[in-house]
Amino acid sequence: xxxxxxxxxxxxxxxxxxxxxxxxxxxxxxxxxxxxxxxxxxxxxxxxxxxxxxxxxxxxxxxxxxxxxxxxxxxxxxxxxxxxxxxxxxxxxxxxxxxxxxxxxxxxxxxxxxxxxxxxxxxxxxxxxxxxxxxxxxxxxxxxxxxxxxxxxxxxxxxxxxxxxxxxxxxxxxxxxxxxxxxxxxxxxxxxxxxxxxxxxxxxxxxxxxxxxxxxxxxxxxxxxxxxxxxxxxxxxxxxxxxxxxxxxxxxxxxxxxxxxxxxxxxxxxxxxxxxxxxxxxxxxxxxxxxxxxxxxxxxxxxxxxxxxxxxxxxxxxxxxxxxxxxxxxxxxxxxxxxxxxxxxxxxxxxxxxx
Numbered sequence: 001x002x003x004x005x006x007x008x009x010x011x012x013x014x015x016x017x018x019x020x021x022x023x024x025x026x027x028x029x030x031x032x033x034x035x036x037x038x039x040x041x042x043x044x045x046x047x048x049x050x051x052x053x054x055x056x057x058x059x060x061x062x063x064x065x066x067x068x069x070x071x072x073x074x075x076x077x078x079x080x081x082x083x084x085x086x087x088x089x090x091x092x093x094x095x096x097x098x099x100x101x102x103x104x105x106x107x108x109x110x111x112x113x114x115x116x117x118x119x120x121x122x123x124x125x126x127x128x129x130x131x132x133x134x135x136x137x138x139x140x141x142x143x144x145x146x147x148x149x150x151x152x153x154x155x156x157x158x159x160x161x162x163x164x165x166x167x168x169x170x171x172x173x174x175x176x177x178x179x180x181x182x183x184x185x186x187x188x189x190x191x192x193x194x195x196x197x198x199x200x201x202x203x204x205x206x207x208x209x210x211x212x213x214x215x216x217x218x219x220x221x222x223x224x225x226x227x228x229x230x231x232x233x234x235x236x237x238x239x240x241x242x243x244x245x246x247x248x249x250x251x252x253x254x255x256x257x258x259x260x261x262x263x264x265x266x267x268x269x270x271x272x273x274x275x276x277x278x279x280x281x282x283x284x285x286x287x288x289x290x291x292x293x294x295x296x297x298x299x300x301x302x303x304x305x306x307x308x309x310x311x312x313x314x315x316x317x318x319x320x321x322x323x324x325x326x327x328x329x330x331x332x333x334x335x336x337x338x339x340x341x342x343x344x345x346x347x348x349x350x351x352x353x354x355x
Contacts, residue, residue, distance in 0.1 A: 069093060069354045072334035078120045079324035086126065087337070087353055088118045094151060095353035098123055100328060101339055104353035107151035113143065119170045119178065124150045127157075127178065127197060129170045139167035139182055144197045161200030162191050169223035172197075179224035179260060181233065188219040190233060192260040205263045208252050211237045220249070223322075224260070227281035231256040233263070234276045251276060253284070253301055267301020277321030277344065279329065285344050287311040287321065287331070296344075311338065311347045 069090050076088040087095045087104070091114070095104040109116070113130035115137070120126030128145045135141040139162040145154040165184040172178035180191040180200065187207075191200040211217060222234035236249035251269035253276060256262060269276050269286055271293075277285040282300040287309055296307035313319060315333045323329035330350075331338045337350040 069335075069352075071336075071352070071355055073352075073355070075332045075335050075337060075352060076117055077320070077322050077330050077332055077337070078118055078126065079322050079328070079330060080121050080123075082325040082328040084120070084123045085324065085330060086118060086120045088116060089335070089352065089354045091116055093354045094118065096123065096150060097353075100324075100341070101330070101337065101350040106354065108154075109151065110145055110154040113145075117168060117170045119172045121172055121174060124148060125175065126151075127170060127172050128154065129167075129180065137166075139164040142167055146197065157197045159197065159200075161193075161202070163202075164189065167191070169221070171224045171226075173226040177259070179231075181221035181223065183218070183220050185213070185218075188221050188235070190221065190224060190256075190260055190263065194259075203256075203261055203263060205233070205235065205254055206265070208235065208237055208250070208265055210239075211250075212239050215239075222275070225278045227278070229257050229259075230281040231260055232266075232278050232281070234269075235265070249273075267297075269301070270295055270304050273318060275318045275321060277323065277329065277331075279323050279343060280326050283326075283343075285309070285321070287319070287344065289313055289315070289318075307344075309345055309347070311340075311344070313338070 073090040078086040083098055083100055085097050085101055089095060094107045094109050096107050097104045112133050114133055116128055116130035118126055118128045125148050129142055131137055131141055132143055142159060142162060144157040144159040146157050147154050162180060162182060164182045167180055167182045169181040170178065176194055176196050178193045178197055182189045182191060188205045189202040190205060191202050193200050205221060207219060211219065217239045220236045225232045233254050235252045235254050237252065238249050249272055251272055253266050253269065254263045255266045271286045271288065274286040274288050277287060279285060283298050284301060285307060286295045288294050289312055291310065291312050294307045294309040294311065295304045297304045311331065313333055313336060317333060319331040319333035321329060321331050327341055327343050329340050329344060331347065335352050335355065337352050338347040339350050340347050
């Protein structure tokens, strides 16, 4: 009897062992952990040992483009409205912002042109004037391009009229009317067009009182600004027969109320070393690099007074100022850009696109 009981126990134990073994084998066959991983592919590129960088490795820097534009450089701004601003950076890259310079989108430029200048009247329509490669840089060599789709395509505009040694500062105020400043040793002129840039007519800006061209005197015009029927342009006059290291321009403002056909001097600016910022037809600013030395006029230059603007920059040269409306304006010097949203009182720095 004992032998039968022992034999039955042995058989029962064997059966239990077989059942447990079958369960273990079944679980191993269906478990992902037991699946044999395929061999890792071979590659000539080294793969990181960990997806997360170690604390000692700083994150890779982000750049605006594969080849950032080095600073300092030149930036030409065009502000057709309070929200839209265009930036031509280094003469080689065109950017547009529709949120007052907070973000930028690069737009195409036509190839093969040098020393370009751009003027836009909206977020889509604008003009570009430039010299072809290997040009003698005479006004008659200029080429004019126009875009109606934010630079997706540029049409060459038949261009006739301008003559002279230097043409610069293109300024369109609507789809038909535009202006181009010109200077040469004998006189300064503002060219105007009323047919979208096809033909241009010159109007001589008279030499200001006390100015002499004898000994190398020069008269340089800024960019024409339009405020309704009132056109304004800054005139920097450097008289001759003066030591070169003492030359400082005498800054004046000329105006026109007949569409640019005739020009006359309206006022002088008190600071010869600071450019004039036209905010409205009668409110102008001279924003000095040095804090506490800025000035304002609210009567078109008849009188000037101190203005408590916080504008300033480290460059020893004056900035170029442009306003999209009476509140929003921009300043640029050596590639840096600042913006005001309260008419010039306070300024904040913006990231120059492409740099």
